Structure formats: structure tokens, C-alpha cells
Amino acid sequence: MTAKTDKIAVDLQELITSDDHDRLAKAAIALLAKYQRQTRQLDRLIRLSDANAEKLVRTNERLATLTANLSRFVPKTVVDKLQAPDSPRIAHKERRELTVFFSDIVGFTGMTERMEPEDLASLLVDYFTEMTRVCERWGGTLDQFIGDAILIFFGAPESAGREEDAKKAVGMALEMQEKLATLRTKWIEDGHKMPLHVRMGISTGFATVGNFGSDRRMHYTAIGNAVNEAARIQGLCAPDSLLIGAGTYLQVRDSYVTKAQEEVRLRGQQQPVYLYEVEPHQLRHAPEFITGSGDGYRIFVDANAVSDSQDALNLLKEAIRRLERKDFPKPRKQAGNA
């Protein structure tokens, strides 16, 4: 098209210097026709470009709505992972170290028998909504609601590292406890006679995580001992308490105050295990903690909980003085050793 227009223009220039007015007029008309046609084509391209841009905006709007809706059915961490440009697909299945949280409402079956369905539904909506918010705030993958139970894991599809994942899980559970206390007050004010009480269990260990199901219907979930263990630990927990397994305790013992429980044998396991109850109400004190550990030392100071600060100061000063002077008695050699 452009080449033809150029040729007409060249011819026209030649004709201008000649006396052939008829040919000059015809060439001018042909050039004008070509110009008009190119203008029409340019208009078409602009209209098409605008229409495509409009279509793209509408497609983006639909995509945003779809993503928002999808996030209500699929864990937010999974949706985020699917959207990440460098992660076009989530690995089918993989073995990962997870920290798994499992919670269950105390006496739920009895509640379903004694409460009006509407009242129970209202409690559950409040409960699941608030727990989901807390889960998302801590970056947990909300695997599923199993009836009245909640299964959440940390460590997949994204992991912050074994220790951080465990700390987040415990932090999330403590915040859930605090939210539940607030919710209970609200429920009582609203006239509910049976506010919810919840047991929580956390376990750290290996599990297979990924997409399970059929090609047509997938569910991103975790399967393995850590999941079963979390559920069983939760079963041993007192109402409104949080119990953690030894694997989780090892990761969080410097960050949270725990109380060792009697040795127990979990259902389906040969060896007895130690469980630890995480003291409640630690989150609001968290900034006042001074924690740390290494070979030969472990420090935990909760400034809000120290009743006799002079005692604590004296102890710390003594430790500092002796560490600086290396003022420690040498270990005595045992008799008979070379």
C-alpha cells in the first residue's frame, strides 16, 4: 500500500513539471483516493486498538473478581502462589516439613442437638470468619474446615524456614485464643448461652503436601504423620488451651513460655511423647521478651512478669561478671580417666 502511494506521489511530481493536465488530475485523484483509504484504515486500527484495550480492562476486572471469589474457596497462600509469575504451577506433590495446627470445638455434637440451627450457624460464621482472618494474617495455609474442626499448616506452598513456620503457627494459635475470648464476650452479650470453647494442637514434622484428588477436581492439602499427630494432640488438650508436640517445642522454646506435660502415648504411636502447653496471653507481652540460647546458656526474660527485678538484675550481673572474667571452676577429672 505504501509503495503504491509512494509511486503515485513520484509520478505526480513528474507530471507537475509537464503540461499533461489530464494525467496530472488523474494522478492527483488516485493519490487522494489512496490517502482517504489509508486514513480509513488508520481509523479502523485506532478503533480496534481502543476496543481491544477496553476488552482487556473488562477481562482484568473479571479476573480480579474471579481471584477474589477463588480466594474464598482455596487457601490464600495457594492463590498467591498460583498468581506468582515465577511459579506457573504448584508442584504436584512433595515431602515437606510442616507445622500443622488442628483445632476442634469442645462438645460440638452436643451443641448441635441443644441449639437452634440459626443460632449455631451465627456462632460458626463469627468463629470461622475471625479464625480465617487470623490465619491469613500469620500466613498460614488454611487447608480445610472439617465440620467444626480447622486444619491449617505452615511450610507450604511457601516456607519461612522450620523455626519461623513453627513460631508463626504458635503465634497464630495464641492470637486465635485472644480473639476467641473477645468473641465469647460478644456472644454472651448477644444472648448466646453456649459460647464456643476450643482445643488446639500443633505438631511439626514431615508430610506429603500438594494437589490430591482427580485431574478434574484437585485439593491442595497435606497428608502425613504431622497432620495426624496435630489432631491427636488437640484431642488431649484442655478446653481453651494450646498443646504442642516436641518437634514444635524445639523450634519455639526460646520464644514462648511453655509448661511440660506428663509423658503420653498418642493413639497409633509406639513410643510415648512429651507434650507442652503454651501459656496463654503471651502475644501482648512479646515485645518485652528477651530470649536467646546457645551452648551452655539459655536466656528468657519477660519484663512484664518479673516480680522482683532486683533479684533478676543481681543474677544477670553475676552471670555477666563471671563470663567477662571467665570465672568458672574447671570441671574435675573423673577418677580412672586418662
Next chain:
Amino acid sequence: MTQFTQAATSRTPYIHLNDVAGTLEITGESYPEDVRRFYATLSEQLAVFFASKPTQLLVTIHLSYFNSGSARALMELLDQLDEAAARNTDISINWYCDPDDDITREFAEDIAMDIQTAKVNILETDDGKDG
């Protein structure tokens, strides 16, 4: 003999030119990285085909999406077909648009106004028609 086939990709349409049957099919989506080069190949193949002075050609176009660069290339392609029609090849262009695709239908209607000799039929795809 001019049998030319280009498989579809996520960015380019399926193209098949059959000189025996006298058909050309362009279907899919079109937003190639190098639009000029992509459609230049088809244009060269058509030039070879028209050099054999064929009596007829039935062109089927069904593009569910094409960008501005492809639109320009399509206008040039239709010009090439129109010129061949003016040289006594009976050319019919069936341009299929999806029922809800106003963008393609308006563009096809617009472009058809500049086609002098070839016959341009703008058709709606049936619900079951594959792209």
C-alpha cells in the same frame, strides 16, 4: 503445488493453504511477536499460488482475537486477495465472528467496504462451531 500449513501456537493462528481444493483457512488467535514476518510468509505462498492462475479460492477466517499489528496485516492480505480477484480468480472470503464478538464483526464489516472484487461474507459462528 502449493500446500502450506502453519500450526497454531498460543500467539499465532492455524493457517492452511490448499491449492488443490482451492482453500485458505486462518483460525485461532493472532498476536505474533513479529507480525510482519509471520504474515509475509503467507503472502509469499499466496503469490506463488496466484501465479498459477487458479480459478477460485475459498478463504475462511475465524480469529477470536487479533491485535492491531495483525489487523494491519489482514488488511494487506485482503488487498492481495482483492487484486487476485480482479485478475479473474473467483475469491470468496467467509469471515466468521463469534456471536458476542462485536469488535471482530465491526472490523470485518469496515474492512469489507474497501474490497472491490472479492466477495466478503461476514458470518456468525454457530454455538457448536469450533474455532
